[in-house]
Amino acid sequence: MDWTILIYKTIFLFIILLVTLLVAMYSTYGERKVAAFMQDRRGPNRAGPFGLLQPLADGVKMFMKEEIIPLSANRALFILGPSIAMTTALLTGVVIPWGGIITIGGREFSLQIADLNIGILYVFAMVSIGVYGIMIGGWASNNKYALYGAIRAASQMISYELAMGMSIVALVITTGSLSLHEIVAQQHGMNWNIFYQPLGFLIFLTCAFAETNRAPFDLPECETELVGGYHTEYSSMKLGFYLFAEYINMFISSAVIATLYFGGYNMPFIDQLGLSQNAVTLLGTMFFFMKILGMIFLFMWIRWTLPRFRYDQLMNLGWKGLIPLAIFNILATGIFYYFTELS
């Protein structure tokens, strides 16, 4: 075992963890600002300059709140729920290629923690386990609203995971690889997958909204019908974990979308600039984060534009709309590549 690699991976892991938490923290601030601006308000601007310390204040508030575990709740599962939600949300970041290769002292370090050859499947596995966090938390609360929220979350995620998976199948037909590193490498320059898979991108985006429980698909925590949904009984930092996990999920899905469809850390015209490899990598990582922030803004933009779906509309859209569309997309992609590869 090479020790430098081990140390490097550990440090990089911590950096990614911190960056993820930081972005998620400031997403809560960004969300409130975007919401305010779209409603002609100003948003938080009291804590620190431009209200930049607001996430810290919110965090302190969450920690100071009284911790309540209902007597009728299942104690172990009640605590397990938010832990799973948080852990799985954080785990997904491992396979995402955050940048190219950096050379320090003649050694090459890749800005990706684990280059799994089935990277996409890993992402899917983690997202699927994320449902358990909500499901277990909702069930363990022993509250009808929490249970309703949990059931909605579970059925919604199962329905939309199908269409999401199938839109990925079409993407895999185009790229011929399941490894995220490989997929990004193929999209060098402006050769982005969105130009090959526009329909697949739309399906994936819609499903990503549903998977992260964001508006217009935020039925699991639909406050008008279900009080607070699956986290009705939660308080203090356990509630904070649930809310935070949602923002981490948003960040990670933005990263996945940017990786799969927008060329990851690839920049257009990067070869013509004639920079050294380290500079190219750093620029690429910055560009990647710009794409991610753009996607996060899109998530918020949609949330403050569209009203919430009704539950039957949600299921209709998932089963009767997106899944047939995804199958059609696979077929069209398959036929196209079958004939172009023959000739």
Added chain:
Amino acid sequence: MEKLTNRSRVVSDKKMTFLEKIYLPAIVKGMIITLKHFFSKKATINYPEQKREFSKVYRGQHVLKRDDLGRERCTACGLCAVACPAEAITMIAAERKPGEENLYREEKYAAVYEINMLRCIYCGDCEDACPKEAIFLTDRIVASQYHREPFVYGKDILVEPLDPEKRIDVSARQTESVRNFKLNKRFAHNK
């Protein structure tokens, strides 16, 4: 029947076209609207730092004026209390003692003069009723309190300070036309 607004639409249940069915054009249209609002001017004012400009003749907290020599103008006639539709004003009159000529302008003055700021509706009728040009509404806001008692303002708050520097300016409301109106004997309260 005449329509109340020009925005009413006749409801129809016609089949949606393909473009309407896939929702995307409508979603994009909505997103453009929200984006326009994103960059539009905000309606909110950063209150404690920035204050909204009042009208020149804003009707806020009352002031009991002194004359140029620093004597209280109020003669406790009670016309303001009678005029007050909210019955917010109470007063107790007293006779001026010899040697108090530098304090009170008239032979009778208000020993107690109270306005209940929770009852007051800031209509300005007291000001109209006053024959002595003693009470005016100003552009000051009545401060908020945790209890009801402090809202009953006595003479300690209402009478303007003696110091000529700290006098409260009511020139916006005490214009020449207002003064002429008060002096005009045709009006009932000046007879």
